[in-house]
Amino acid sequence: MDKFDIQSVSYNDTKDKKFDYAILPWGATEPHNYHLPFLTDCYLAHDISVDAVRKVYERSDLKGMILPTIPLGTQNTGQRELPFCLHTRYETQKAILTDIVASLDYQGVHALIIVNGHGANNFRNMIRDLAVDFPNFFIVVADWFKVVSQTGYFEETDDHAGEMETSVLMHYRPDLVDLSMAGDGTYKPFKAQTLREGIGWTPRNWAKVSEDTGVGNPHKSTAEKGKKFADAVSDKLAQLFIEVAKGDIY
Ligand SMILES: [Zn+2]
Incomplete structure (x- = not known):
């Protein structure tokens, strides 16, 4: 198996290789109810990326590199x-992404997939800007938690630190989850009907929405459910990585 994850790779592993694409896991540093660590979105985006890149190695000779997770x-x-x-403002995230794209471009890697693990991150307009600044560079973003529908895998739909995120972290990092500490993740929807219906959008004030910072019930989480879901997601992501790395787009 080729080494491809920045967490373990050395220059010796890479010096005679040319990489076809890069993966940038991008998470957040935020509370996740009482039972998950602050870096939950980082661990999940990273670990799913590792599985997906490994599958690409098994299915093709395309070489991928996993960059450091942005927290x-x-x-x-x-x-x-x-x-x-x-909290990280748009301008900071865009500056980070721009410098990473410039580094890759300089190294001759021209395809980047951001594997996003945090619902509030939005890279689309940055990618539109960078498509003009780096016309020979191709950037794609995938919200890993939306790649496969949660229906059939979980009893309750996850929003934040609920059954899905908890189950997947129990699969990858069981030592970091203490389900006995979990709050119920009960949350209060907007009183305003039009905001509930999605006619208008505004960010939720989290303190008014949830007591334990969770949105979604984690109590039915299991590592088995997490593994099944993560496998389905990394399958699909591997397919995306192959198509992007080959440039099979239009
Ligand atoms: Zn999360």
Whole structure:
């Protein structure tokens, strides 16, 4: 197996290789109920990426590289004032992404897939800007948690630190989950009907929405459910990586 993850790779592993595409896992640093760590979105985006890149190695001779996970996400009020929570503004995220794209471009790697693990991150307009600044560079973003429908895998739909995220982290990092500490993740929808219906959008004030910072019930989570879902997601992501790396787009 080729080494491809920045967490273990050395220059010796890479010096005679040419990489076809790069993966940038992007998470956040934010509270996840009482039972999951602040870096949950980072671990999940990274670990799913590792599985997907490994599958690409098994299915093709395309060489992928997994870059360091970015732990800086965009946060709502009601979360960002809590200790350890780090809000990152659009301009900062765009500057980080731009410098990474410039580095890859300089190294001759021209395809990047951002594997996003945090619902509030939104890279689309940055990617539109970068498509003009780097016309020979191709950037794709995939929200890993939306790649496969949760229906059939979980009893309750996850929004934040619920059954899906908890189950998948129990699969990848069982030592980091203490389900006995979990709050119920009960949340209060907007009183305004039009905001509930999605006619208008505004970020939720997290403190008014949830007591334990969770949105979604984690109590039915299991590592088995997490593994099944993660396998389905990494299958699909592997297919995406292959198509993007080959440039099979239009
Ligand atoms: Zn999360």
